[in-house]
Each structure stands twice: as C-alpha cells, then as structure tokens.
Amino acid sequence: MRHVVNNGKECTFGERRHGMAIVSRGFRGRPGDTHHKLPPGQYETTDFPVLSAGPTPRVDRDGWELTVRTETGARHSWNWAQLMALPSQTPTVDLHCVTKWSKFATEWQGVSLDVLLEDVETAAEFALVHSYGGYTTNLPLEDLLDGQAWIAYRHDGEDLAPEHGGPARLLVPHLYLWKSAKWVRGIQLLLEDEPGFWESAGYHDYGDPWREQRYQGD
Amino acid sequence: MAHHPDHDPGTGQYAYEDGNALAGPLSEILTVDPTSALGRCTGCGSRWPLAHLHVYAQAPGYVGRCPDCDQVILRLVRSPDKAWLDLRGTVALTFRLGP
Numbered sequence A: 001m002r003h004v005v006n007n008g009k010e011c012t013f014g015e016r017r018h019g020m021a022i023v024s025r026g027f028r029g030r031p032g033d034t035h036h037k038l039p040p041g042q043y044e045t046t047d048f049p050v051l052s053a054g055p056t057p058r059v060d061r062d063g064w065e066l067t068v069r070t071e072t073g074a075r076h077s078w079n080w081a082q083l084m085a086l087p088s089q090t091p092t093v094d095l096h097c098v099t100k101w102s103k104f105a106t107e108w109q110g111v112s113l114d115v116l117l118e119d120v121e122t123a124a125e126f127a128l129v130h131s132y133g134g135y136t137t138n139l140p141l142e143d144l145l146d147g148q149a150w151i152a153y154r155h156d157g158e159d160l161a162p163e164h165g166g167p168a169r170l171l172v173p174h175l176y177l178w179k180s181a182k183w184v185r186g187i188q189l190l191l192e193d194e195p196g197f198w199e200s201a202g203y204h205d206y207g208d209p210w211r212e213q214r215y216q217g218d
Numbered sequence B: 001m002a003h004h005p006d007h008d009p010g011t012g013q014y015a016y017e018d019g020n021a022l023a024g025p026l027s028e029i030l031t032v033d034p035t036s037a038l039g040r041c042t043g044c045g046s047r048w049p050l051a052h053l054h055v056y057a058q059a060p061g062y063v064g065r066c067p068d069c070d071q072v073i074l075r076l077v078r079s080p081d082k083a084w085l086d087l088r089g090t091v092a093l094t095f096r097l098g099p
C-alpha cells in the first residue's frame, strides 16, 4: 500500500466527514475555543476524564512491542526504539467520548498509521486492535489510513501517562474515543469484521459521533 | 448499599467498586437479588457471589472482573431503550430461590 504522509502538519479531524479531504484549520485551537463544533448529544469538558474497563496495565518501554498481523499471517513489528525512529506528527484534535463529553484541541505526538502500514501487503478491509490488558476494538482498515489515525506516545507535551494509555495508544479521533485503544500492542488485519470488547456488548460497530452511532441499531 | 472501592496506586483514583454496584442496573433485568448469585470464573475456576466482583463502572458500560485473576466476568451496557448483558466469564450463575 502507498499512502501520503503529511509529516508534521497540524490538523484537526473533529469536523471531518467520512471520505472528504483533510482540511487544516490553519490555527492552533485552545481549550474552551468556541470555534469548535459539538457532535449531537455531546457537551464540552476541559478535563480529561479517565474511563477504564480494567486495571491500568504497567507496560515497560523496554518490553513494549507493536505488532501488525495480516490475514495471511505475515507479521510486522516495532519495538520502542524502532517506533521512535519513525517520522512523527503533532496532530491537534477534538475528542468525543460516547459517555457524552467532548474535549477540544487536544495536542498529541505520534506516528501515523500510514507510515506503519506503508510496507504492509494486505487485502484486508477490517482491523481488530489489541491492547495490553486484553481490550480490543474493531474498525474498517480505511479509517486507520489517510491521515486519520496515529500511534500516539505524547500528549500535552509530555510522555503519555499510563492512565491515558501510555506508553502508546491508538488515536483515531473521528470516531468515538473507545475506538482509540489505550495501551495498544497490536493490529490484526482481517477480511471479515470482528467485533471488539464494547462492540460485542451493545456499542455501535462503527461509532461515528456526527451520526450519533452510540449503540447497536443507532 | 456498601461500596468498598480499592485504591489504584497508579492512577491515584478509586479504580473499581465492589459487585454491589451492579445491584441497581442488574435488578432492572433480573427479578431476584443478583449480587448474591454465585458464579465461577471460566479463567481461574474461583467461585464467588457477584457482590465480590471488581466492578469498573466508569467505563462506557459496567465491567465486572474476577476478584482473583481479573478476567472479565460480565459486561453490562444500558442504552436509553435496551440493555446488553454478557456473562461469558462465568461458568454459570446459581440463584438461591424459595422452595
């Protein structure tokens, strides 16, 4: 696969609609910035609430590894030093949690999935993301590409704290935040969609905040 | 209702509550007191009343975990007009009923 990388470009994707081109806002948003728009049913918060489905995994960077496994069993992996050696971006994005809070203009640093998946050969259309601690979440592969998703390891200018998913988490801000798996350790590429932890227990398979896809059937 | 939150040294927060936190949301679905029902972990085999689970209630839904091995025992999601109850982490649930 070949994907365009906008290295270092600061964008927000909070208002991006599926299939449209990325639009740079051209300014750096601030918390409380009234230019941002709320998806239906959301309210703005300036906190960063911690929502967790289990104990916070303590993952040592020395033992950290990210693995992409394709539908044929081919395996691509990166240790911490290899991840750090890849070109990073510093996206500023709006976050939308299914529990109805939204947080505007959050600042991150991470490696675009376009970079990580550049040399991965696959016919897969779906991805199942795995985390340390056992959490999983699913999404279409195309939602990980074209500047829409990162493996993020810094937030607000600091190393990503364990309660926010450190050492590294998936960041895919155009979907509800449960898709942005904390403590990410692997991405499984699949020919068939496979529901993750919340998607198999009532939450929406896709989770678009602008279409308010909170629960199955929404 | 007694809550016995344990302190998570990592986050400095009370990470989970005990299984009594499930009494309200589960009694909406079950007609008997759910927290005294006995279960058995499909992972480590330990037995407990639901009241002993570690319940993460700050997640998008309720997650009840085995007090001995942390495996997910149940997930409970409530939307405005539906509830989803996944009990795949327990071998069965035993309810004590009148004769």
Ligand SMILES: [Zn+2]
Pocket: B041, B042, B043, B044, B045, B046, B066, B067, B068, B069, B070, B071
């Ligand atoms: Zn157990």
